[in-house]
Amino acid sequence: MVDQLFQDMALTITLTDQEKELLRSVLIPKSVRKRQYLLQAGDVCQHAIFVAKGCLRSYTIDENKVKHIFQFAIEGWAISDMYSFLTGEPAKYYVDAIEDSELYLMDRAGKEELLDQIPGMEKVFRLTMEKSYIANQRRINAMLNNSIKERYLSFANTYPQIVQRVPQHMIAAYLGVSAGTLSRMRKQLASGG
Amino acid sequence: MVDQLFQDMALTITLTDQEKELLRSVLIPKSVRKRQYLLQAGDVCQHAIFVAKGCLRSYTIDENKVKHIFQFAIEGWAISDMYSFLTGEPAKYYVDAIEDSELYLMDRAGKEELLDQIPGMEKVFRLTMEKSYIANQRRINAMLNNSIKERYLSFANTYPQIVQRVPQHMIAAYLGVSAGTLSRMRKQLASGG
DNA sequence: CGGGCCTTTGACTGGTTTCAACTTCTGTGG
DNA sequence: CCACAGAAGTTGAAACCAGTCAAAGGCCCG
Numbered sequence: 022m023v024d025q026l027f028q029d030m031a032l033t034i035t036l037t038d039q040e041k042e043l044l045r046s047v048l049i050p051k052s053v054r055k056r057q058y059l060l061q062a063g064d065v066c067q068h069a070i071f072v073a074k075g076c077l078r079s080y081t082i083d084e085n086k087v088k089h090i091f092q093f094a095i096e097g098w099a100i101s102d103m104y105s106f107l108t109g110e111p112a113k114y115y116v117d118a119i120e121d122s123e124l125y126l127m128d129r130a131g132k133e134e135l136l137d138q139i140p141g142m143e144k145v146f147r148l149t150m151e152k153s154y155i156a157n158q159r160r161i162n163a164m165l166n167n168s169i170k171e172r173y174l175s176f177a178n179t180y181p182q183i184v185q186r187v188p189q190h191m192i193a194a195y196l197g198v199s200a201g202t203l204s205r206m207r208k209q210l211a212s213g214g
Numbered sequence: 215m216v217d218q219l220f221q222d223m224a225l226t227i228t229l230t231d232q233e234k235e236l237l238r239s240v241l242i243p244k245s246v247r248k249r250q251y252l253l254q255a256g257d258v259c260q261h262a263i264f265v266a267k268g269c270l271r272s273y274t275i276d277e278n279k280v281k282h283i284f285q286f287a288i289e290g291w292a293i294s295d296m297y298s299f300l301t302g303e304p305a306k307y308y309v310d311a312i313e314d315s316e317l318y319l320m321d322r323a324g325k326e327e328l329l330d331q332i333p334g335m336e337k338v339f340r341l342t343m344e345k346s347y348i349a350n351q352r353r354i355n356a357m358l359n360n361s362i363k364e365r366y367l368s369f370a371n372t373y374p375q376i377v378q379r380v381p382q383h384m385i386a387a388y389l390g391v392s393a394g395t396l397s398r399m400r401k402q403l404a405s406g407g
Numbered sequence: 408c409g410g411g412c413c414t415t416t417g418a419c420t421g422g423t424t425t426c427a428a429c430t431t432c433t434g435t436g437g
Numbered sequence: 438c439c440a441c442a443g444a445a446g447t448t449g450a451a452a453c454c455a456g457t458c459a460a461a462g463g464c465c466c467g
Binding site for chain 3: 438439440441442443444445446447448449450451452453454455456457458459460461462463464465466467
């Protein structure tokens with residue numbers, strides 16, 4: 022369904038039927054299986070990805086082969102390697118599917134076309150970036166201010182759907198702790214700590 | 215000088231004399247002394263701040279009264295509590311001057327006026343947000359992937375001016391380590407480690 | 408000269424990581 | 438339907454890293 026996207030955008034601008042048609046034509050539907058890559062580090066990120074159904078993640082792999090998750094994306098969210106997508110430089114992130122997923126892809130040309138053809142699209146994209154900026158700012162703030170326990174509780178509270186659907190060691194890789202530490206912490210929380 | 219701003223923007227759009235005049239009229243010049251607040255947590259952030267000369271920082275204070283620095287801003291940079299400025303909600307950040315500084319303030323009305331009156335302003339703001347988003351993403355990535363030593367070296371390498379001008383304990387508060395740890399680490403680095 | 412800010416340093420403490428072992432669960436193929 | 442491999446979660450012990458706290462000294466500015 023592109024409907025979710027239309028709904029979100031309707032909060033900012035009203036699209037004509039023609040514009041909706043353009044938007045539809047620019048979004049490339051794609052189904053992926055669990056574990057399937059959408060992007061690998063080193064490749065140039067060609068698409069911004071909207072999740073209609075399922076769940077993706079973006080992550081880096083450090084020199085010790087440890088994965089660090091930058092973002093999860095479930096229904097209604099977008100994901101990509103923004104830097105690579107915007108600049109055309111090789112990506113530093115991997116993106117893959119945590120569940121079988123239904124996606125819509127937008128490539129660079131499509132993005133430019135939307136910006137050119139639809140007045141108000143600049144604003145939609147600007148507002149989207151503002152929201153994402155603030156989300157990142159919150160995360161930095163949490164990493165600086167809060168203990169691991171606080172960060173876990175806050176995350177679980179804010180995104181209960183993600184905690185339920187995503188393996189625990191990935192949550193750990195998102196929060197920046199080892200899987201063992203998160204396991205022990207949850208045990209302690211469960212016993213009323 | 216508003217010149218710096220004009221130069222940056224010239225990379226994106228060409229302003230007419232009239233538009234330059236509007237831009238000038240919207241930017242409120244302000245001089246501040248070292249230690250002077252521009253914003254305190256709890257107040258609503260009324261301005262985006264452009265630094266013409268000097269150095270500011272934005273930071274939060276946690277429940278133990280410890281300061282955590284989100285951003286430094288030197289000549290040519292902008293700073294504010296983006297969330298508060300955009301939404302009108304009370305700020306979570308403090309902003310103050312690390313040096314005597316010359317600033318230009320833009321309030322919400324001014325921002326809206328620019329967006330309304332100057333075609334292409336949406337794009338300027340969108341590109342600015344994109345850059346800031348990527349800066350934040352890099353920082354999150356560094357916090358997840360890199361050791362404290364790596365983060366310090368990377369920061370010192372990327373922003374040598376800031377390391378030179380800003381007290382060391384503030385660098386520590388930016389990197390997320392105690393002042394003691396940073397001191398010890400620098401000592402070790404100096405002795406060829 | 409005095410006070411405040413800043414940096415350094417030592418000893419102690421505690422939280423996290425690491426590593427390995429063991430268990431469970433799931434999906435796949437025989 | 439069972440066997441097996443891979444993925445996930447838990448747990449223990451040991452080692453390590455960084456935080457805390459307090460004290461001392463340096464430096465700048467009024």
